Amino acid sequence: METLTVQPSRRSRKLGLSGIREIFEKAQKIPDVIRLEFGEPDFDTPDNIKAAAIRAINAGMTKYTSSAGVPELRSAIASKLASENGVDYDSASEVIVTAGATSAINLAFLSTVDVGDEILVPDPGWATYPYAVQAVSAVPVSYPLREASGYSFEREAVERLVSAKTKAILINTPSNPTGAILQRSNLQEIADFAMERNLFVISDEVYEKFLYEDPGGKNKEHVSIASLQGMRERTVTVNAFSKTYAMTGWRLGYAAAAEPISAAMTKINAAQSSCVSTIAQYAALEALSGPQDSVSNMISAFAKRREVLVNGLNELPGFSCPMPHGAFYAFPNISGTRTKSYDLAMKIVEKGHVAVVPGSSFGAEGEDHLRLAYANSLENIRAALERIRKVL
Ligand SMILES: Cc1ncc(COP(=O)(O)O)c(C=O)c1O
Incomplete structure (x- = not known):
């Protein structure tokens, strides 16, 4: 045979x-x-966070959780997003705990685009983005960020890349690899573009805490695009514990989005991985609520x-x-x-x-x-x- x-x-x-x-x-x-x-x-990883994980193990917190994550952690994330990022999300229906920002981005793609749709990704940008787009059978379309303009979003250059299949734009501030920050006025241009073109925005904010002073002594500001008027409904805000709390190996991140998208992400997370490690989730709760x-x-x-x-x-x-x-x-x-x-x-x-x-x-x-x-x-x-x- x-x-x-x-x-x-x-x-x-x-x-x-x-x-x-x-x-x-x-x-x-x-x-x-x-x-x-x-x-x-x-x-x-800070000692208080490690100790919280050990306490969770000893207390028997070793079973499955809800696919969106443990309620206490989702509630702490929602409080953080409200007080630090200026966006209100309902912790019960609009916040989801994920295996790192990588998984949050994957769930965001799977919940916003279909096979063959196009996603605009920054160039230069984190090397994984185009592969992550291809992994969901969508098409990455690179939009240029030029050194000469401080790696800011330039609408004219991006506009040329839009087609009937464009469904989302991914942004990353502060940026890997350039270290550039998208200023509030530039984010407003992205917001206007997304609203006029009816696009989702996936906003990767994993480096939000890594901001440095200007030579003039002024601290830079991190702005979440979801906080701009009209953007909450079309944005998936992605963040993680990985960089801020030196927890890359714990695989802990989260996404926040308006209810229909969050519900879609939660369903897909259930099908893909059930939930994030329960022990790690209690460590994340300590990361957010403990000393900073x-x-x-x-x-x-x-x-x-x-x-x-x-x-x-x-x-x-x-x-x-x-x-x-x-x-x-x-x-x-x-x-x-x-x-x-x-x-x-x-x-x-x-x-x-x-x-x-x-x-x-x-x-x-x-x-x-x-x-x-x-x-x-x-x-x-x-x-x-x-x-x-x-x-x-
Ligand atoms: C811009 C950016 N987003 C996401 C990630 C991945 O984060 P995580 O380890 O939480 O999946 C990285 C890691 O280098 C990154 O640079």
């Missing part, structure tokens, strides 16, 4: 792996490598590292780096080195033993840049700058 061969789905075959992975694999094999490619805080000084201490450390890294990058031949206002990434322009970002990143890891990410991993507009995360000690950042200088 003829043997029939089975094939993975067409959807999965289309997916690529991000360029970060290649650098990561290379770096694994170099014992003295300094890792500036990682997108996660080098801090440990670990967050401010971490941000102060990042602020110092940002200065050292960016000043050091500006002294390298062929590099120029604007001061990023948020997140924990520097995104220097390296066109003065006359080397493609992929080749330069490879050279830096192979010869200098410093892992950095080529800007091209974040989209075509990312070419001529490298991304360096300052989620590493000042000592390592200084050593990395010296190694890169030698390579150049």
